[in-house]
Amino acid sequence: MDAFTTPLLAGTATGALLLIAALGLALTFGQMGVINMAHGEFLMAGAYTTYLTQQVVTSTDLSILVALPVAFLVAGALGLLLEVAIIQWMYRRPLDTLLVTVGVSLLLQQLAKDVFGAQGDPVHTPGWLDGNIDVLGYHWPFRQMFTIVLAGAALAGLGALLRYTAYGRRIRATVQNRDLAETMGVSTRAVDRVTFFVGSGLAGIGGVAVSLISGTNPNLGTTYIISAFLVVVAGGLGQLRGTVIAAFAVGVVTAFFTDWFSSSMAQVLTFALVVVFLQLRPQGLFTVRARGLA
Amino acid sequence: MKQLQTWGRTWGPLLAIALVAVALLMVAPAVLSPFRLNNLGKYVCWAIAGVGIGLAWGRGGMLVMGQGVFFGLGGYAMAMHLKLEAAMASGGPDAVPDFMVLYGDGTMPGWWEPFRSGAFTLAAIVVLPALVAVVLGWAIFKRRVKGAYFAILTQALAVVFATLLVATIKQTGGFNGLNQFTQFFGYNLYDPVNKRMIYSIASVALVVCLVLVWQLYRSRFGELLVATRDAEERVRFLGHDPANIKLVAFVLAAVMASIGGALFAPITGIISPSDVDATASILLIAGVALGGRALLLGPALGALAVGFGRTTLSETFPDQWTYFLGLLFIVVILFLPAGLGSMWSQALGRLRSSRPTPTRASAPTPTDELEVAR
Numbered sequence: 053m054d055a056f057t058t059p060l061l062a063g064t065a066t067g068a069l070l071l072i073a074a075l076g077l078a079l080t081f082g083q084m085g086v087i088n089m090a091h092g093e094f095l096m097a098g099a100y101t102t103y104l105t106q107q108v109v110t111s112t113d114l115s116i117l118v119a120l121p122v123a124f125l126v127a128g129a130l131g132l133l134l135e136v137a138i139i140q141w142m143y144r145r146p147l148d149t150l151l152v153t154v155g156v157s158l159l160l161q162q163l164a165k166d167v168f169g170a171q172g173d174p175v176h177t178p179g180w181l182d183g184n185i186d187v188l189g190y191h192w193p194f195r196q197m198f199t200i201v202l203a204g205a206a207l208a209g210l211g212a213l214l215r216y217t218a219y220g221r222r223i224r225a226t227v228q229n230r231d232l233a234e235t236m237g238v239s240t241r242a243v244d245r246v247t248f249f250v251g252s253g254l255a256g257i258g259g260v261a262v263s264l265i266s267g268t269n270p271n272l273g274t275t276y277i278i279s280a281f282l283v284v285v286a287g288g289l290g291q292l293r294g295t296v297i298a299a300f301a302v303g304v305v306t307a308f309f310t311d312w313f314s315s316s317m318a319q320v321l322t323f324a325l326v327v328v329f330l331q332l333r334p335q336g337l338f339t340v341r342a343r344g345l346a
Numbered sequence: 347m348k349q350l351q352t353w354g355r356t357w358g359p360l361l362a363i364a365l366v367a368v369a370l371l372m373v374a375p376a377v378l379s380p381f382r383l384n385n386l387g388k389y390v391c392w393a394i395a396g397v398g399i400g401l402a403w404g405r406g407g408m409l410v411m412g413q414g415v416f417f418g419l420g421g422y423a424m425a426m427h428l429k430l431e432a433a434m435a436s437g438g439p440d441a442v443p444d445f446m447v448l449y450g451d452g453t454m455p456g457w458w459e460p461f462r463s464g465a466f467t468l469a470a471i472v473v474l475p476a477l478v479a480v481v482l483g484w485a486i487f488k489r490r491v492k493g494a495y496f497a498i499l500t501q502a503l504a505v506v507f508a509t510l511l512v513a514t515i516k517q518t519g520g521f522n523g524l525n526q527f528t529q530f531f532g533y534n535l536y537d538p539v540n541k542r543m544i545y546s547i548a549s550v551a552l553v554v555c556l557v558l559v560w561q562l563y564r565s566r567f568g569e570l571l572v573a574t575r576d577a578e579e580r581v582r583f584l585g586h587d588p589a590n591i592k593l594v595a596f597v598l599a600a601v602m603a604s605i606g607g608a609l610f611a612p613i614t615g616i617i618s619p620s621d622v623d624a625t626a627s628i629l630l631i632a633g634v635a636l637g638g639r640a641l642l643l644g645p646a647l648g649a650l651a652v653g654f655g656r657t658t659l660s661e662t663f664p665d666q667w668t669y670f671l672g673l674l675f676i677v678v679i680l681f682l683p684a685g686l687g688s689m690w691s692q693a694l695g696r697l698r699s700s701r702p703t704p705t706r707a708s709a710p711t712p713t714d715e716l717e718v719a720r
Contacts, residue, residue: 087494138680147409148679150497151635154628155675162668278505278624281498316513323506327485327499334489 054189059307061187065196067303068203069265072258073280074287074295075210076131076251082289083227083247085146086139088131089153091280092273093160094252097130098123098259099268100164103173112176116260120202123256131252135245143244157273164270172269181264199261206254211292219246279306282326288336297337302326359642363556366643370549380538384613387545389653390552391610392630393646397555398602399634400645405563406595407575408492412500413603413630415507416475418622420604422511422518423474425611426458427467428527434462435529444526450516458517464531471608472601479600480593487589487596492578501624508623523618530612541613548609552646555602560642562598571595603630629656632671635678638685648685 073095080086105119106112134156142149181198184191214220222243225233234240262272279302287298302322309318330336374386395417402408433441439462442454460466482503486496512521519525533540562568574581574588581588611617620626629652637648652674660667682688 081494085494087498138676141680145683147407147493147497148683150409150411150494151631152676152679155672155679158668158672158675162665162672166665274624278498278502282502285495285498314513316509319506319509323502326502327482330491330495330499331485331489334491 055311057188057190059311060304061190061192062196063304063307064300065199065303066307067300068200069258069261070276070279070283070303071203071296071299072199072206072254072261073276074283074299075206075292076254076258077280078284078287078289078292078295079210079223079247079251079254081284082291083223084139084143084244085149086143087146087150087153087281088134088139088252089150089277090134090156090160090273091153091252091255092275092277093157093164094127094130094255094273095259095262095276096160096164096268096270096273097127098256099175099263099272100168100259101126101256102175102260102263103168103268106176112178113180114178115176116178116181116264119260120257123260124253125256127256127259128249128253131255132245132249134252135248139248140241140244157277161270161273168268168270170270172267172272174267175263177264195264198264202257202261206257207292207296210250210254213250214292219243223247279322282323284336286326286329286336288333288338291338294337359560360557362643363553363560366556366646367549367553370552371546374549375542375545380541383545384541385653385657386650387548387613388610389650390545390548391606391613392633392653393649394548394552394555394606394609395603395630396634396637396645396649397552397559398599398606399630400637400639400641401559401562401571401602402595402599403631403634404639404641404645405568405571405575406592408592408596409494409497409631410500410596410599411497411624411631412502412504412507412627413599414504414622414624414627415500416479416600416603417607417610417626417630418507418511418617418619419475419478419607420471421607421611421617421622422524423461423467423470423604424608425524425527425617426461427464428530428612429524430458430462431531432526432528443524445519445522445524446516449520455517471604475600475604476597479597483593483596484589487592490589501627504622504624504627508619511619511622519618521619523616523621524611525616525618527612527615535612535615544609544612548613551605551609555605556642556646563642567591567594629671632674634685636674636686638687641685641687641691644685644687647687 073091076094077088077091080088080091101123102116102119105122106115109115109118134153138152138156139149142152177195181194184193185197186192212220214223222233222238223246225236225238226240226243226247230240233243258276259272262276266272283295283298283302286302287294287296305325306318306322309321313321370386370390375383378386395413399410399413402410429443430441433443442452443458446452446454461470482499486492486499491499511518511523514520515522527535529535530540530544533543535541562571570581570586570591574586574591578588581591607617607622610621614621630649633649633652634645635648636652637646638644655670656667659670663670678685
């Protein structure tokens with residue numbers, strides 16, 4: 053039983069982490085066709101925000117809770133800055149945004165190295181997250197469960213935003229048909245900015261969760277960005293459920309492969325699986341059907 | 347006058363390639379110290395891979411972000427042979443590379459065995475990357491996966507490849523990679539004359555690749571490739587299969603990267619995961635973007651410039667080099683998407699402003715990639 057529950061539960065936690073990272077990507081990619089390679093560095097910004105918060109709010113029990121909204125704002129502001137300064141000039145060249153954001157990601161990584169040092173800093177786990185619970189032979193750390201709760205909350209929040217608010221309606225309209233939305237009086241430019249802010253902010257929240265597991269590190273973003281993108285690619289664009297399923301699938305499958313073989317072999321096999329999966333569904337799990345000869 | 351212009355348009359590129367050949371093969375060896383010449387050789391290897399990227403990305407619209415993998419396949423194939431040559435020179439025909447004794451139990455994995463043969467190694471440098479590119483390209487292009495999806499998949503491939511190399515220290519030297527080669531197909535690698543010979547081989551390879559893509563760009567295939575980049579659906583409606591067209595360009599790019607990697611190993615004396623991972627692949631892209639992705643000489647000259655800049659800047663400002671690279675990406679892609687080389691052709695176009703400029707191959711159109719967004 054142990055050999056089954058351990059990868060399953062640990063993989064679910066990894067999947068939750070991937071989900072938070074991938075939600076923002078799926079949002080910006082689906083809506084604007086922008087591939088933000090600096091998204092991983094927004095995760096890193098969230099992690100460093102957690103570290104800095106702990107320097108200010110010394111009670112570790114409290115600091116994580118303070119860090120969550122702060123990280124959301126910091127990463128969101130970074131994303132907004134990126135959108136306004138660079139990406140808004142490139143909406144007609146989506147593939148090029150990939151390269152520009154690669155440049156941004158290099159800048160941010162080096163900046164983190166220069167400001168915080170190349171070694172990375174430890175983040176203290178609050179007392180109420182210290183410990184574990186015995187689930188069918190696996191001592192499931194509270195930290196991993198916290199990640200899942202956080203991912204659930206992020207998903208619910210994003211879902212509610214998209215479904216019930218006026219902003220959400222505009223976002224959905226823009227995703228489905230940008231030109232038509234514009235015709236109906238939606239300022240798609242303003243919608244783009246909101247989406248970018250929210251999507252990047254989610255990465256900040258993901259960064260808080262990452263920092264609890266592995267501390268801070270200037271290269272933290274690069275660890276997650278590719279897996280997050282694979283999740284987005286496999287999940288399909290424009291709908292959240294594809295991303296959710298793909299994130300947990302990638303997380304759990306990788307955990308099982310890691311358990312059976314090794315962590316490097318797991319990466320190879322997961323990649324191969326995604327390529328094979330794209331043979332079956334080139335558009336990913338779900339996609340928004342839109343008319344038009346593209 | 348008109349005749350001269352036509353002549354220039356047909357043979358001008360070849361003349362430019364000839365100038366590059368003269369600069370690399372005659373001027374550089376005469377004026378550079380052996381150390382600098384060896385460095386130049388390293389950049390030439392990157393430039394060979396860059397020519398391939400120019401073909402796949404500039405002309406084909408496929409953003410290949412994992413060329414490091416193919417660079418690495420060639421590099422490691424060559425390095426394995428050189429490693430075995432060094433071992434056999436000191437320890438007899440059954441000797442195994444030193445690191446296998448150091449980290450492992452001194453036995454060699456079976457798939458190393460054929461690399462004792464030089465001929466097999468040379469064949470593998472071409473066949474191995476071609477095979478990988480065919481399988482991956484077939485799977486991706488036939489299912490019409492393209493644009494950003496393709497770019498991300500290739501980058502994921504680079505990440506996976508580097509991870510695999512780092513994890514297999516007993517078989518591939520792991521993080522350290524393969525180094526300490528003593529001879530290159532029987533030639534002593536410590537002799538500067540032989541080093542110069544390898545530099546010349548690399549330069550000739552670059553020139554051959556340039557002539558090859560020049561011919562390709564002039565051919566029907568070149569036209570089709572650009573057409574596929576700009577309007578894939580229309581090419582399909584005309585009865586061609588875009589997947590095949592892209593596959594050919596992708597495989598050619600892979601083989602060029604592999605040849606670059608194969609020469610990189612003896613020139614630098616080392617090949618390690620950091621030469622082939624996602625970051626290395628992105629550096630290859632940087633040169634191509636800087637020079638002009640869709641131009642004939644842009645990718646090669648850009649790669650040379652980035653290689654030179656990397657060495658010089660990281661010598662002077664070891665910590666700030668990454669800032670330069672990051673800014674380079676942002677500035678070039680944002681303001682000069684067609685590369686520095688496009689400025690030159692634009693200036694040329696302005697000189698002959700009486701007639702339309704023939705530089706249409708430089709600006710990629712967005713229609714195709716937007717498809718992903720829908």
